[in-house]
Amino acid sequence: MTNTSKVAVIGLGNIGHAVAANLSKANKAFIVADRNVEKAEELAAKLGKSAVPSDIASAVKDANIVVLAIPFGAIKPFISEYSGDLEGKIIVDPSNPIAPDGNGGFNKIIDQNQSAGEINAIALPKNAKLAKALGTLGAASLSGAAYQSPEKSVLFYATDDTNIDADVEELIKDNGFDPVRVGAINQSIRIEVFGDLHEFGALGKTVTASEAKAKI
Numbered sequence: 001m002t003n004t005s006k007v008a009v010i011g012l013g014n015i016g017h018a019v020a021a022n023l024s025k026a027n028k029a030f031i032v033a034d035r036n037v038e039k040a041e042e043l044a045a046k047l048g049k050s051a052v053p054s055d056i057a058s059a060v061k062d063a064n065i066v067v068l069a070i071p072f073g074a075i076k077p078f079i080s081e082y083s084g085d086l087e088g089k090i091i092v093d094p095s096n097p098i099a100p101d102g103n104g105g106f107n108k109i110i111d112q113n114q115s116a117g118e119i120n121a122i123a124l125p126k127n128a129k130l131a132k133a134l135g136t137l138g139a140a141s142l143s144g145a146a147y148q149s150p151e152k153s154v155l156f157y158a159t160d161d162t163n164i165d166a167d168v169e170e171l172i173k174d175n176g177f178d179p180v181r182v183g184a185i186n187q188s189i190r191i192e193v194f195g196d197l198h199e200f201g202a203l204g205k206t207v208t209a210s211e212a213k214a215k216i
Contacts, residue, residue, distance in 0.1 A: 006031065007171060008063035010056060010078075012039050014139035015094055016069030019175060022146045024050050026174035033059035060085045065167060067092040067134065072109070072116050076123045083125035090164050091128055092171065093120050094135030096193040108194060117158060117188025131168045132188040133157035134175065137199045137206060145206045146176030153177055153206040156191040160184045178209045182216060 117132035172179035
């Protein structure tokens with residue numbers, strides 16, 4: 001990220017773990033935080049000196065860019081709890097509004113025409129800016145396709161505020177992917193599960209920047 005930006009990855013499940021592992025390869029300091037502080041400490045020790053473990057409250061205060069790698073249903077309560085310290089910050093939302101269907105698959109848990117990005121944007125605290133990003137691939141591809149060569153794979157993103165495009169794109173590049181903007185938050189549905197630009201939707205796979213241009 002930029003010299004004045006500090007990234008915190010909140011939540012160290014499959015997505016959070018993958019994002020943290022990718023960021024560690026960029027050799028830039030970032031924060032890892034989880035409800036279980038020991039989990040953050042263990043991951044930081046594994047990833048090396050670029051990863052700084054923290055409790056959640058401190059991470060939110062210290063970071064400029066907060067990656068909420070937590071379940072969709074936990075995001076609105078999280079924003080409410082930490083609203084004061086999230087004011088004016090960039091909140092990155094990788095969430096997908098899905099739950100197991102009991103048959104080995106997943107169902108969407110909001111209206112078919114709604115997106116997690118639009119719902120979470122409504123809950124933003126004062127002057128905070130939301131970017132829908134880092135959730136367009138499953139955890140396995142987010143890890144396995146990072147830093148692909150010779151042509152990188154793409155991570156799509158959406159945001160209402162073009163002033164944060166550079167920060168979001170740098171975060172995506174530091175994860176080892178090429179960033180491709182799909183538009184404002186009202187385009188989030190396209191890059192969430194079942195959307196036409198999601199790995200587990202019509203896209204069906206990772207794509208490179210040249211392939212992505214034909215899909216936008």
